[in-house]
Amino acid sequence: MSYDIGLKKVLWWKFSIFCSTLLVLSATSAFTPNFYDPIEGEETAILTSAPTVPPPITRKHATKVIVNLETKEVVKRMADGVEYTFWTFGGDVPGKFIRVREGDFVEFHLSNHPSSKMPHNIDLHAVTGQGGGAGASLTSPGHTSTFSFRCMNPGLYVYHCATAPVGMHVANGMYGLILVEPKEGLPKVDKEFYVMQGDFYTKGAYGEEGLQPFSMEKAVLEHPDYVVFNGSVGSMVGDNALRAKVGEKVRIYFGNGGPNLTSSFHVIGEIFDKVYTEGGVKANQEQVQTTLVPPGGSCMVEFGLEVPATYILVDHALLRAFNKGCIGMLKVEGPENKEIYTGKQNDVVYLPEGGAIQTMDDEVSKRPAPVTKAELMARGKRVFEANCMACHQGSGEGIANVFPPLAKSDFLMADKNRSIQIVSKGLSGSIKVNGKTFNSVMPAQALNNEDIASVLTYVRNSFGNSGDIVTVQDVVAGRASAVQPTPTTTKKPKAKSKGK
Ligand SMILES: [Cu+2]
Secondary structure, three states: OHHHHHHHHHHHHHHHHHHHHHHHHHHHHHHOOOOOOOEEEEEEOOOEOOOOOOOOOOOOOEEEEEEEEEEEEEEEEEEOOEEEEEEEEOOOOOOOEEEEEOOOEEEEEEEEOOOOOOOEOOEEOOOOOHHHHHHHHOEOOOEEEEEEEEOOOOEEEEEEOOOOOHHHHHHOOOEEEEEEEOOOOOOOOOEEEEEEEEEEOEOOOOOOOEEEOEOHHHHHHOOOOEEEEOOOOOOOOHHHOEEEEOOOEEEEEEEEEEOOOOEEEEEEOOOEEEEEHHHOOOOOEEEEOEEEEOOOEEEEEEEEOOOOEEEEEEEOOHHHHHHHOOEEEEEEEOOOOOOOOOOOOOOOOOOOOOOOOOOOOHHHHHOOOOOOHHHHHHHHHHHHHHHOHHHHOOOOOOEOOOEOOOOOOHHHHHOHHHHHHHHHHOEEEEEEEOOEEEEEEEOOOOOOHHHHHHHHHHHOOOOOOOOOOOOHHHHHHHHHOOOOOOOOOOOOOOOOOOOO
């Protein structure tokens, strides 16, 4: 008997344990998703405009982060004299930088300004879910949409508008970056910058003034007129240059909004100590010169600054840099370190054959030699325009501190023989022209005697100068008395050297 009761009791006991286990299990999966970090508290994200980055996250737990972002269509400067109607996230291109932490639960509020002509939405590459949030966030002018997502994967992600025609919304500037910081944070650096590249397609050619409409045709052909960093030509040059100091370590969060071009991101004068390619959080390459960043992609680069210089950010597809605007600057100040970089130490005339290399072709030498002043002047003008103007400028005015003037030049007019030697043999070292010191190099000009006679007659009788003519015989005699016009003494390195 007692045995029987005992068995029943044991069975009942086992059964009840089984049931309560089930209950606990089902409760766990239904109400506490503890595969994810528990959300503690709530905060509103600080959003910043390029090149500023929100401060690093010091929080050690996941939280609910409220992001309020507004889409706005604004007319802004594309280049000097050129305006464009940019479609933006937050009023600027690129859109606001969003910084959250792995595990955070983001409540995203996308507002479309009532003045917008278009509906807009947002596809965040950091989102795990339908369309990256695109469908959930489609918002008409004057409305706000809300959706939430969990930051599952740390990384640097592009976000962009995904409203049809998507290419057009992106081409008009609708992109930005969201950084999901890994739980353990990113390595500490002294300065962080936000730089994003984009290509733009305008009806008019590069530099054509006025408010430029978007060209769908050029966008489809992938022939941009502008390729820029941070939304306009010159956004980060001169007074707007990024700034840092020698000894600092910097990180650039670099994104490419495209829509079409892949960037060959490079900083002239620096080497990336570390690159986190493709927006991942693992530095997977070191000592990198140029890194590829595709449209809709990103990377982080880190480098230490050892010497002062103006470092130039470019897309190393260099015609984009020099002809379409893709240039930025990082100005670094601090003490020189000549063990790393000396600056120019010496610059002397290089005359491999003891003088200008003669490239007189037969055609030219068969032409009748100019004799009269009119003949010398006419030929001299052509020689000047082809050979001298690039440095001494169109009216011989020169460029302050770099190229001395020929216009009203006391130096030029004082000594005819010396000027023959300067043109035929080049000139280096310190000279004084109209009271101003120049200490540079003029290369020997590969000109025949007729051209030298002509150009010197021309410059000595133009731009406010007047003197006698320089004949071919003068040139022959001057060259025969060939001594270097200024001895090619070693120049002292300039006091202040500049990086590239
Ligand atoms: Cu849009």
